[in-house]
Structures are given as C-alpha cells and as structure tokens.
Amino acid sequence: MRFKRKSKDPHIQNLAAIVGERHILYKKEDLLAYDCDGFTIHRHLPKAVVFPQNTAEVARAVKYCHDHDLPFLARGAGTGLSGGAVPLNGEVIISLVRMKRLLSVDVENRQAVVEPGFVNLKLTHAVSDQGYYYAPDPSSQYCCTIGGNVAENAGGAHCLKYGVTTNHILGLEVVLPNGDVIALGQNGIPDEPGYDLLGLLTGSEGTLGIVTKITVRILKEPEAKKTVLAYFDNVADGSQAVSDIVSAGIVPAALEMMDQVAIEGVEAAAFPVGHPKDIEALLLIEVDGIAAGIEEQVQEILEVCQKRQVREVKVAQDEQERARWWANRKTGFGAMGAISPDYLVQDGVIPRSKLPEVLQKINEISEAYGLRIANIFHAGDGNLHPLVLFDARKPGETEKALKAGSACLQACADVGGTITGEHGVGIEKVDEMRMVFNEEEINAQTDIRDVFNPKGLLNAGKLFPTPGRCAEVKQEAKSV
Structure with a gap:
C-alpha cells in the first residue's frame, strides 16, 4: 500500500495505531473496491478498511469499535454472493486477507489448522502430496477463503456425499463483538459437552463473531474416481434420472445438472468442452471410494440414464478429460457473463x-x-x-x-x-x-x-x- 498522509479523523488514527499506518485504507478512491462483495447490486462505502495480521490485532480493533460504537464487519476474499460483506452502515471493515497462513498439518489425526484468509484450494494443494485433501469445494475455491466458507457454511459440488463446511470444522478461535477471544473445539475435538457452539458459529454469516483460527478435517484421497457425463433432450428426463440414481442406492460424490441456457453460457466462455447446443440438460456425475465396486456403480448409472431416454452418456477416459468437464462446470456462474x-x-x-x-x-x-x-x-x-x-x-x-x-x-x-x-x-x-x-x-x-x-x-x-x-x-x- 502506498504511503499517504495521516487522516485527521481520530478513529482512523487510533485504528491505524493498532494495525500500522500501511495497513489501513480510508480515502474514497481506496475504499471503492470494498463497497460490495460478489453481490454487486447494492454498493455502500465503508468508513475504513483495516488489515490485521493476527488475532491480537483483530481483538484490539474489535474492542476499539465496540467501545466507541463504530459499526464493523469482517471480510475475506469478497466472493460471497448474498451481500454479507457489504458495509450498509459505514462500517469499519476488518479484512482478514493478511491472516493467510497454514499453521499446522496433523496427518495422523487428519486435521489442519489455518488462518481465516487461507484460500480453500490451497489447503488441498498443501496436503495432496501426503494423499489427503479438503472436501468442501465451492465453485470459487481457487480464490475464496476458509474463513468466509465458515461464515457462509459453504458447500460445493461434492457436498452430496461429503457434506458442507460445518461437517469439516473441528475447532474455531473467535473474537466476540466486544473484543474477547474464545476457543471452541479444543484439541480438534468438536463434540465437547454442552451446546454446539461450533455449529452455531458456522453459517452465522459474521453476525456473532469474527473467526481468526480454524481447525479443519482433512480426508484421505479415495482409491478410485470415475466421472460420467450424460446428455438429455428433455429436462424432465434428466431430473428423473437424478432421483433414480439416488433411489438405486448409489451415493455419488457429486451429481450436478445444467440446463440449456447454462450450457450455452459455459460453451461460450473460457472452458468449452463441446456440449451439444440443442440438448435441454446435462448431468455430471462422479463416484469415488475404494477401487472395488466403482465400475459396478458406473454401470448402474449408465443403465439408469439409458432408461430415461438419455441421448448420450460417457465416462471420462482420463484425468485430463475429467478435469476439463469440471472446469467447464465450476466456472458456470462467471460464464454467464459471456451471454448476458x-x-x-x-x-x-x-x-x-x-x-x-x-x-x-x-x-x-x-x-x-x-x-x-x-x-x-x-x-x-x-x-x-x-x-x-x-x-x-x-x-x-x-x-x-x-x-x-x-x-x-x-x-x-x-x-x-x-x-x-x-x-x-x-x-x-x-x-x-x-x-x-x-x-x-x-x-x-x-x-x-x-x-x-x-x-x-x-x-x-x-x-x-x-x-x-x-x-x-x-x-x-x-x-x-
């Protein structure tokens, strides 16, 4: 951040004393980037944006705001889609992007500790060489932060089998709105006696406290993985195939669907894969687990789709083809910009x-x-x-x-x-x-x-x- 003259506002001066002069924004031209998150219809400027580097600085900034009746909110990468980080009341934004460390990995107990600004996908990259990964995979996982995922209880394509963020949270360090710091889920044990405060905080959308440290569950990579792509001339047939697959006792890791307008968008954007332009719907289905039995599950899925008048159904031949199919799907939201x-x-x-x-x-x-x-x-x-x-x-x-x-x-x-x-x-x-x-x-x-x-x-x-x-x-x- 460039050097700038000090503000005459005493609140700005005092917050700058907490995080350092280089780690606060308060001029209008600097604040414009913080007037909304991924929900861009409503825009409001904050009073200031501060960038603490640790829990102690977050707690001091929160306590200052609390004691001086300054509205405030936390912000991660700003990828939220419902306006949760929009400063409606001229808030002081407490940005957690500097708190982006992977603090520890414990493979034996299958857990990791991260700061809230740590990017979702980076956790999988950090543990993949040991055969592990982090399951919650929102479409924005390449840039969204785990702190933001906790606030929204984010899901993703693979939540059908593996659950949403709350199913993978083992502990939280939280700064309460008065500046006090509490720890939930000590030693990575989420089921402590008493009320489920971990569950209460996860998905509370930043209204109960600011998360400053997160203990998450990491999973062993499955032995085998197969991905199926099915095209349907009729949306109703594709929809019924979804129910039939689950009714057959198959629990896919992911079971995604796109309709004709969505397919038009992804094919016009950065990762086209050649989907037919005249189909009404497609299903992207993934099964994983131990190698024994995967082929049988795939065969069952193919049979279900064929009973529902599928035009074409195919299995990814290698990891490269599977990755292309998923890139096409995961960029689906942004791809709409290619047609609207x-x-x-x-x-x-x-x-x-x-x-x-x-x-x-x-x-x-x-x-x-x-x-x-x-x-x-x-x-x-x-x-x-x-x-x-x-x-x-x-x-x-x-x-x-x-x-x-x-x-x-x-x-x-x-x-x-x-x-x-x-x-x-x-x-x-x-x-x-x-x-x-x-x-x-x-x-x-x-x-x-x-x-x-x-x-x-x-x-x-x-x-x-x-x-x-x-x-x-x-x-x-x-x-x-």
Whole structure:
C-alpha cells in the first residue's frame, strides 16, 4: 500500500495505531473496491478498511469499535454472493486477507489448522502430496477463503456425499463483538459437552463473531474416481434420472445438472468442452471410494440414464478429460457473463422429487418477467442455482431481476424447500426469510444473535429482516 498522509479523523488514527499506518485504507478512491462483495447490486462505502495480521490485532480493533460504537464487519476474499460483506452502515471493515497462513498439518489425526484468509484450494494443494485433501469445494475455491466458507457454511459440488463446511470444522478461535477471544473445539475435538457452539458459529454469516483460527478435517484421497457425463433432450428426463440414481442406492460424490441456457453460457466462455447446443440438460456425475465396486456403480448409472431416454452418456477416459468437464462446470456462474451483461445468482433448496415441478415453475417465472434464467445446480441434494440474466443498463430491469429471483425462492419454499443452501442470506434474502420462518421463529434467532452481539455493531442488517418489514415480498412472489 502506498504511503499517504495521516487522516485527521481520530478513529482512523487510533485504528491505524493498532494495525500500522500501511495497513489501513480510508480515502474514497481506496475504499471503492470494498463497497460490495460478489453481490454487486447494492454498493455502500465503508468508513475504513483495516488489515490485521493476527488475532491480537483483530481483538484490539474489535474492542476499539465496540467501545466507541463504530459499526464493523469482517471480510475475506469478497466472493460471497448474498451481500454479507457489504458495509450498509459505514462500517469499519476488518479484512482478514493478511491472516493467510497454514499453521499446522496433523496427518495422523487428519486435521489442519489455518488462518481465516487461507484460500480453500490451497489447503488441498498443501496436503495432496501426503494423499489427503479438503472436501468442501465451492465453485470459487481457487480464490475464496476458509474463513468466509465458515461464515457462509459453504458447500460445493461434492457436498452430496461429503457434506458442507460445518461437517469439516473441528475447532474455531473467535473474537466476540466486544473484543474477547474464545476457543471452541479444543484439541480438534468438536463434540465437547454442552451446546454446539461450533455449529452455531458456522453459517452465522459474521453476525456473532469474527473467526481468526480454524481447525479443519482433512480426508484421505479415495482409491478410485470415475466421472460420467450424460446428455438429455428433455429436462424432465434428466431430473428423473437424478432421483433414480439416488433411489438405486448409489451415493455419488457429486451429481450436478445444467440446463440449456447454462450450457450455452459455459460453451461460450473460457472452458468449452463441446456440449451439444440443442440438448435441454446435462448431468455430471462422479463416484469415488475404494477401487472395488466403482465400475459396478458406473454401470448402474449408465443403465439408469439409458432408461430415461438419455441421448448420450460417457465416462471420462482420463484425468485430463475429467478435469476439463469440471472446469467447464465450476466456472458456470462467471460464464454467464459471456451471454448476458449482468446476472443474479439465486440459491434455493428443494426435495429431489420436486425437481421437474420447480424447474417448470422457474420457466414460467422466466416468461412472466421476460428474463432468461439459467439453471446450474447440485441436483443430488436439491440445491438449485437459478441465474437470472438481465441488463442493468435498461431502466427497471435490475428490479425485475430481483423480483424474479425472489419468485424462484418462493417456488422452492412452496414445495417444502428453503431459500439458501450455501450462499447465505446476507442482505439479498433478508425479506425472503419470512418465506420459511414466522415472526416468532425469527425473533428466537435474533434473540440468540443479541446474546453475542448486544450492541448490534457487528454486521448489522444481515441475515434477518427488520421486524414488521416487507411482508409484501412473500405475497408478491406468490402472485407470479
């Protein structure tokens, strides 16, 4: 960071004294990069951004903000898709990107300790030579941080078999909103007597505390891995194949689906693989485990797909082909930029058996709003990602996209699903929380938040709606 003249603001001066003059930003031109995260529709400037290098500095910065009633929030790589790191109230942003060390690896006990700014995929790279890997694999794993993954309880393509982030967290060091530091899951033992505070903190979206150290579970690489790609002329056939695979007793490591609009996007972007342009859906299916039995699972999958009028189904012939298929899928969100000026990523969850019904409803929503919607989703566990394509330059189109996205979430809630599987609520879906919770249930959760964050200074305005606001959101979405 370049040298700059000292601010006359005493709060800026005092925070600079904590982290050092070189590790604070406060000029408007420097703050512009921090006015949003991956949810770019809402932008607000923070008061300042500080870059602590250890837990002690985080705790001192938090305590200063607490004692002087300055709103504040934590930020990782800024890849979140629901606005969880957007400074709504002129917050001091506590950026954790300097805290990016791998502190220890314990292969014998299959665990590692990282700082929150440590990038997800780097952990797998760090332990792969010993035959291990870190299972949670969000699409942004090459740049998202494990601290951010904890905040959002991130999932990924392989969460069907291996679970989401909370299933891999063994311990946390946390700075509470008053500056106190606590440790949960001592010695990598997550099931301590008493309340499950690890579970409570994981997925709390930075509203209960700031994580400064994380003990995670690492897994042994499976002996064998096979990847299958299936093309369907009909979305309903592909959707039914998903249910049939799971009903057959097969538990794939991953079971992904893309529809025709999504396929158009990935084929126009950086990692095309030659998917047919006229198919309505594809499935990307991966099985792994001990070598014995893998071929039988693959054969069962091929048979299921053939019974559902699959046009073509094939098995990756080598690791290079498998990697190309996955690169094509994992860049799916960003690939929408190749076919649309702007897009809004949604994140709902439904029972697998409701896939055809909900996809039909999403198609109706697309027609009602006059906006294309691409569907990319973790079909195996019913985690849908409708991507609403729009052009923010056209007056009123951003508002239409937001309403269409809300209607998609209502469609998920209406079949017994919910409004987020891995991207969090943030500011994007606070009003939609009323689609799945009544006022009493929301109040019970905000009561818990108030125990940790009684002054409401930490990441205010996120996760829960303001009491009595926006009941019309549910009604409007239902009317589509």
